[in-house]
Amino acid sequence: MTYFSFLRAECCLVWRRKQNVVNSVLFFLLVIVLFPLGIDATPMFLSKAASGIIWCAAALAILTSIDSLFKEDYHDGSLEQWLISGLSVPILVLIKMTLHWLFIALPLLLLSPILSEVLYLPDNSFWPLFLSIVLATPSLFLLGGIGSAITVSLRQGGVLMLLIVLPLYLPIIIFATSITKAAQVGLPYDAPLAILAAIFLVSLVVSPLMTAISIKASVN
Amino acid sequence: MSWAWFHRLGSPKWFYGRFKAWPKPLFCLACLCLVVAMVWGLAIAPPDYQQGNSFRIIYVHVPAAILAQSCYFAMGIAGIVYLVWQIKMSPIFLQAAAPFGALMAFTALLTGSIWGKPTWGTWWVWDARLTSVLVLLFLYMGVIAVQSALEERPLADKAAAVVSVVGLLNLPIIKYSVEWWNTLHQGATFSITEPPSMPMAMWLPLLFAVIGLYLLTAAVIMWRMQTEIMRREARTQWLKQEVLSDGI
Numbered sequence: 164m165t166y167f168s169f170l171r172a173e174c175c176l177v178w179r180r181k182q183n184v185v186n187s188v189l190f191f192l193l194v195i196v197l198f199p200l201g202i203d204a205t206p207m208f209l210s211k212a213a214s215g216i217i218w219c220a221a222a223l224a225i226l227t228s229i230d231s232l233f234k235e236d237y238h239d240g241s242l243e244q245w246l247i248s249g250l251s252v253p254i255l256v257l258i259k260m261t262l263h264w265l266f267i268a269l270p271l272l273l274l275s276p277i278l279s280e281v282l283y284l285p286d287n288s289f290w291p292l293f294l295s296i297v298l299a300t301p302s303l304f305l306l307g308g309i310g311s312a313i314t315v316s317l318r319q320g321g322v323l324m325l326l327i328v329l330p331l332y333l334p335i336i337i338f339a340t341s342i343t344k345a346a347q348v349g350l351p352y353d354a355p356l357a358i359l360a361a362i363f364l365v366s367l368v369v370s371p372l373m374t375a376i377s378i379k380a381s382v383n
Numbered sequence: 384m385s386w387a388w389f390h391r392l393g394s395p396k397w398f399y400g401r402f403k404a405w406p407k408p409l410f411c412l413a414c415l416c417l418v419v420a421m422v423w424g425l426a427i428a429p430p431d432y433q434q435g436n437s438f439r440i441i442y443v444h445v446p447a448a449i450l451a452q453s454c455y456f457a458m459g460i461a462g463i464v465y466l467v468w469q470i471k472m473s474p475i476f477l478q479a480a481a482p483f484g485a486l487m488a489f490t491a492l493l494t495g496s497i498w499g500k501p502t503w504g505t506w507w508v509w510d511a512r513l514t515s516v517l518v519l520l521f522l523y524m525g526v527i528a529v530q531s532a533l534e535e536r537p538l539a540d541k542a543a544a545v546v547s548v549v550g551l552l553n554l555p556i557i558k559y560s561v562e563w564w565n566t567l568h569q570g571a572t573f574s575i576t577e578p579p580s581m582p583m584a585m586w587l588p589l590l591f592a593v594i595g596l597y598l599l600t601a602a603v604i605m606w607r608m609q610t611e612i613m614r615r616e617a618r619t620q621w622l623k624q625e626v627l628s629d630g631i
Contacts, residue, residue: 309549313529313542323532327546330521331553334560341563362556369552373545376466380541 164248169255173262183228188270191224195278206283213282214292214343218336221271221296222303222329228267229307230324232259233315233378242315242382252378253371256312260304260371268300284343291346295339295359302363305370306331312377335362393470395612396621402605409602416595424588431585437501440494442588446596448491451519454484454600458526459551462544472608474540475615477547478530479607483600485523491516511561518557522550536615 177184198216199209209216236242245255275296279289310328314320338355345352391397424442431438458480465473495513496506507513526546533539616622 306549309545313533313545316535316538317532320532323528326521326528327525330518330525330557331549333518334553334556337560358560365552369549373549377542377545380538383537 164244164250166250166254166258169250170258170262173259177262177266183231184266184270187224187228187267188274190227191220191271192274194220194223195282199282210283210285211347213279213284214288214295215340216282217275217278217292218295218339221300222332222336224271225267225300225303226307226325226328228263229304229311230321232263232308232311237315237381242378246379246382252375256308256371256374256378260308264301264304267304268296271300272296285347287349288343288346291342291352294356295342298356298359298363299335299339302335302359302366303332305363305366308374309370309377312374312381315378316381335359338362393468393472395471395475395616396619398472399609399612399622399625403609406602406605406609409598409605413595413598413602416591416598420588420591420595424585424592428585428588429582434502437498440498442592444491444494444498445589446593447487447494448516449593450596450600451484451488451491451516453597454480454487455519455522455547455551455554458484458547459554462547462551465540465544466548474543475608475611476604477526477540477543478611479604481523481526481530481543483603483607485520485527487600488516488520488523492520511558514561515558518561519554522546522554525550
């Protein structure tokens with residue numbers, strides 16, 4: 164196994180299980196529909212809440228899709244193959260995460276213009292929202308991977324994973340939504356953008372390492 | 384100076400032997416400090432000119448909040464120590480400290496909301512400090528949940544260490560994110576390095592309360608660690624001898 168063959172095999176796997184991607188995108192849309200129906204469908208409320216709604220839905224969709232990130236690999240023994248392959252496990256983790264991010268985040272990005280119309284997001288805050296999704300969803304994936312790797316050996320690990328990962332998501336959601344809030348009132352938003360980038364870099368360094376440690380502990 | 388005694392503390396046997404006699408005196412000292420602090424703070428210290436007697440909850444609230452943070456900090460360090468050096472005592476400490484830290488965070492939240500009602504007029508606000516202590520409580524709960532949900536001991540230990548280290552890295556981010564997001568709570572009231580901003584008659588009991596709660600934490604965590612050592616090492620010869628020589 165080389166890094167390249169691993170990447171190719173993973174691409175193949177994601178493509179053959181495309182229903183998983185479709186499911187999490189559908190889940191994302193359904194969560195978004197809940198908000199106008201459940202709280203208030205007037206443009207006055209929605210235009211203020213749009214970025215928050217999109218972000219909460221995105222975080223939940225990413226969490227549900229990431230829950231099964233390593234499950235199948237654990238059950239069919241692929242994780243053991245990772246460990247004995249002699250390749251660096253953190254890099255394998257990173258490759259897998261990047262791939263899954265591409266497959267989940269791209270549909271979200273493609274849907275975001277439609278959703279911002281549906282939720283009456285003001286025009287001046289669409290690009291900030293787009294930027295925040297591009298910059299912050301990788302951190303959500305990276306941090307979620309840790310929880311997924313810890314709970315991979317449990318049959319009912321989903322709730323435990325949510326419990327571990329959601330507190331870590333709070334700052335990302337706060338900064339991501341403050342970008343669009345600042346943009347709506349015409350304030351500069353480069354400071355929260357820079358902090359999101361910093362969080363991304365920190366999780367890029369820490370998370371593959373921690374995920375690899377958890378995978379090793381889970382497999383043994 | 385030889386550091387051998389310090390390195391030996393990484394082994395449960397040495398740790399147990401060395402600190403066997405500590406919790407009880409520490410606990411008594413802690414109780415003494417806390418009784419002094421409570422009597423002084425609740426009965427003798429002068430009432431606040433604005434808040435009247437309601438400010439007296441500070442003698443529970445501030446120490447609990449300080450301990451909630453210190454406990455998590457210590458757990459994060461212990462997590463790093465475990466992940467890097469695989470020292471056996473670290474997961475034992477994590478297991479002993481997590482429920483106590485969670486209790487402290489809960490106490491801080493509870494007393495804070497009781498204090499908030501007369502002073503701010505509401506039980507809860509989405510304020511920076513309140514929210515970050517709430518998140519701290521969730522992080523503690525995550526560590527506890529991981530420890531109890533994972534059946535395999537080595538995996539549970541590793542997972543608890545990973546969660547507490549990641550939480551430690553995230554704590555400053557959470558703190559500043561909520562601080563810039565929203566704030567109503569006043570700044571830090573208690574600091575050793577700066578001269579106190581309140582009169583001595585109010586500050587000294589607070590100092591006693593903080594020291595007392597630190598001692599209490601140390602005593603309780605040591606007790607819990609000893610119990611945990613006994614549970615984990617139940618099959619070893621040295622523990623059998625230890626227990627038998629205690630006259631049981």
